[in-house]
Amino acid sequence: MENLGSLSSVLGLPCTSPTSNGIVPKERKGGMAEAHQAVAFSFAITHEGWDVNLDREVLHLVLASGVRSWKKRLFRIQNNLKTGIYPSPLYSLWGTVAAVSGAHFYGLPVPGVKEILKILPAEDEKNQIIACAGVSLAGWLTATFTAKYALKLLYMYKGWMYEERGPGRSPSLKTRLWILAVNTLTGHPMSIKPMLYSFQGSIPRLPLPSVKDTMQRYLRSVRPLLNDSEYERMEKLAKEFQNGIGVKLQRYLILKSWWATNYVSDWWEEYVYLRGRSPLLINSNFYGIDALFMHPTSNQAARAAVAINTILQFRRLIERQELEPIMLQGLVPLCSWQYERLCNTTRVPGVETDKIIHWEDSKHIVVYHKGRYFKVLIYYKNRILKPCELEVQMQAILDDPSQPVDGEERLAALTAGERTHWAHTRMEHFFKGTNRASLDAIEKAAFFVCLDDIPYEFDRNNPDKLDKFGGDMLHGTGYNRWCDKSFTLCIGTNGRVGFNAEHSWADAAIMAHLWEWVVVDEAMDPRYNAQGHTLGTPEFKPPAPIRLGWDLKPTCLAAIEQAYMVVRDLIDKIDLKIFMHDNYGKGFIKTCKISPDAYVQMALQLAYRRNAGKFSLTYEASMTRLYREGRTETVRPCTIESTAWVNAMNDKSKTTVEKVELLKKACKQHQLGYQNAMVGKGLDRHLFCLYVVSKYLEVDSPFLKEVLSEPWRLSTSQTPHGQSSKLDLKKYPQCISAGGGFGPVADDGYGVSYIIAGEDIIFFHVSSNKSCPETDSKKFAQDIEQALQDIRTLFQDYQKIQTAQNSK
Structure with a gap:
């Protein structure tokens, strides 16, 4: 949270107090003079009449801010008119x-x-x-x-x-x-060329499946996980639900599907994310890391400045709706509503439920460095600061010798820990005075930036460095990521970058799009000189960063320490392994005439069966953005077909041809499941909404209760790649993002994120809990590598057989 040390901080004005680097100090003296500098105008009544004192600089800033706000409103009205008639x-x-x-x-x-x-x-x-x-x-x-x-x-x-x-x-x-x-x-x-929101009025609503269809899909999905008696019992429960309470619950969902834009999304955001009381760090927030084969500069301030400027340019494209909408097959648009909350957004804790607050505009960011918080203005005369100007500000923060006040360094642990604890602490200590002002500065910032005091490293010969890189992005120290902000931009001392993102406001695809833009933009447009500094010369002296002030009482310090102990325990438990598979990639997979995603998912099924000795309910996220306000649906990769193939791979009596045919059949079924999920024929969101209705009506359903409590021991997700038309790997082969990851969903399971980054490389981010004796991220990564190798060998053998038969 951020807190401004004075009224000048609140107004976002540079302070003229003499300091070595122009940054407003955290402890100030001469409060009357400081207040005088901060006031826009003052007046007094004397025996001679009125005495009015105007601060023209402040009034100019106020006027400029108003002009900019009205310009944005006019642009918004104009753009809404254009998109409304598209x-x-x-x-x-x-x-x-x-x-x-x-x-x-x-x-x-x-x-x-x-x-x-x-x-x-x-x-x-x-x-x-x-x-x-x-x-x-x-x-x-x-x-x-x-x-x-x-x-x-x-x-x-x-x-x-x-x-x-x-x-x-x-x-x-x-x-x-x-x-x-x-x-x-x-x-x-x-x-005309479509704008970002041009298709919103033409995108259809998410269709509501019938209870009968959902029951059939559910029973098919759990068949390979249950023995005959267990399956018969579940079949009975499903039939009772379909012919009983399910009829009543479905009626309410039908009504909602007619009335609401999307019958799932608002409840999904509310009950899956905002009502969750567990810590955001590791449990909910996700991360992304740099393009590993590019290292344009080792200058931390310069890289931070360029990344900040690029993100602000991306934000402006969204505000002006100039960002091109994503079109499948060049014909079908994806819903763009999630982009709106990319910046200027924060999650505010509540005792029972959180809420998302989005501001239409924000003219500053907040930067964290060595336990201190700084408010940094990002506009001058209604234009975004150039990278060379932002670098001056970032360097000023890096050079600032001041020390954090008591409790300031670990303050952000409150945002990472238990939500109810944070809500109570926020109400007790951050609703007035200096703390309130500083908290406002952080929450109303465009986004949060952390200038870390460690390097983020990548070395092909030392994989542990990449694991640490991922860990730094996933959790950091536990107190250097403001987990409530839509995202935290992180910059290491060696110029490497990454991010940590809050999940409730949007899905990972939106952050992946932004991140792809940041990486590609640097590759396409040279931003640094030979010394590693940003190109260009500042046109003026940039506004000095403003040190945020805090007044943290002993009870608040105890609350911060309590939150940090919870977060520290989470960090100590997490086991993260980032595995770079560079033996082959999409190039070879395409020769097998199989969907790359299905191919990787089958490898995960084979690896998990070997690792755990059993099959498990598997989660794969699929988007539903073909529909208005669509978010995600679940694909269940563990199917009757996939288990049959995995068993065949471990059966020496099966021939190569039989194994390949079973694999193709499994991949085809997986692809069908993915397609069904994308077009609204999934089952898990429907079951979730039926469960929510049952809770509202206070009716008990043994079937729904059991289904919603089933653990996802293998939770997977593919990081989208190539969302920007700017990305051309043939022209910029080093723009391969390593993707990102998340924590495990189940205490005794794995979280696996992967990105098919190019023709010859796939990155896997594997997470689990060290406290579970049944899981080991490094061992599972090795199992994935072996599974990928076995599938490749299988197809190579199959191709040899096919060649021999054709030559006869």
């Missing part, structure tokens, strides 16, 4: 008015004009123009919204997803007609 361009309205008016005055009958002129005096030329304009507007709006809803109907078609693609394969006639229709509406000569 795919029709606004200029088509003026063309319609001109065409109708020309036809009328030429003497051609225009439907509707004559009727209006029966009401208005027809002799008046102005009235004729008004009538033409009214008819034009009505006709234009009708055509515009007809096109918009026609596009929405077209986007409801998902048959294209299930059709196989590749050389020699063409879409079905139905899909070809669908492509033609979509292109007619969005790709015609008069169409």
